[in-house]
Amino acid sequence: MNLVVANWKMNPKSAEDARVLASRIERGLLEVDRRKVEAVICPPQVFLPAVRHSLHFAALGAQNVSAEENGAFTGEVSAGMLNNCGAKYCIVGHSERRRMGETDTMINSKIKLCFRNDIAPILCVGFGATKSSSVSAVKRIVKRQIGLDLEGIKTNEQNIVITYEPLWVIGTGEPATPAHAAEILDFVRELLPKARLLYGGSMDSRNARAFASERVIQGSLVGGASLDVKEFTQIIKAFAI
Ligand code: PGA
Numbered sequence: 401m402n403l404v405v406a407n408w409k410m411n412p413k414s415a416e417d418a419r420v421l422a423s424r425i426e427r428g429l430l431e432v433d434r435r436k437v438e439a440v441i442c443p444p445q446v447f448l449p450a451v452r453h454s455l456h457f458a459a460l461g462a463q464n465v466s467a468e469e470n471g472a473f474t475g476e477v478s479a480g481m482l483n484n485c486g487a488k489y490c491i492v493g494h495s496e497r498r499r500m501g502e503t504d505t506m507i508n509s510k511i512k513l514c515f516r517n518d519i520a521p522i523l524c525v526g527f528g529a530t531k532s533s534s535v536s537a538v539k540r541i542v543k544r545q546i547g548l549d550l551e552g553i554k555t556n557e558q559n560i561v562i563t564y565e566p567l568w569v570i571g572t573g574e575p576a577t578p579a580h581a582a583e584i585l586d587f588v589r590e591l592l593p594k595a596r597l598l599y600g601g602s603m604d605s606r607n608a609r610a611f612a613s614e615r616v617i618q619g620s621l622v623g624g625a626s627l628d629v630k631e632f633t634q635i636i637k638a639f640a641i
Contacts, residue, residue, distance in 0.1 A: 409444075426457060466478050
């Protein structure tokens, strides 16, 4: 089944706005063949309870999790707490967090804690590559990240999602080409035969179909466009194939 994930980032402003947005996305899902595509909504942690109660079809996800299990870690939220709030997925290793200093060692610990708490990690890879990187350089970066981030994890036995996100297209309105995304994800497929593979970066209603028509691309991690119900619904529909 394809997977379309809303990464709301640090939006919207209030729990009420989050609840309304989630309810409107749910209404949009009535028009979608839900046997073919699953939608996931990842609000800011503080809005997880409000969004949880608005969801019927979409799954709940988190945008981050602590690399520690519990204890004296001021401001952190554990995987156990996320599970308790109803989260089924969690984005891990997003470039915006890697840029804030999240290391592959931390990411590896976060992924292990997700699995221990019945949360499917959505691991983002591609950070470090630039627009001028060659395809082989991008593949080297992605392979290294997957090796470090999934060290000690039996990927064949786990529900794991990998998202290729070229840093230079995030939030720009100019996505990578579907052919480039497919080439990198074909490579990831060789490394991880069982993972679900997504593309993320400036996807919208106009370009979603072209990505969805690449067989290896099984969905998307959507930032900006996930805050616009019409846009997001069109993207989900594009992956209902
Ligand atoms: P974007 O963000 O869709 O706004 O480019 C994607 C992401 O950062 O996950």
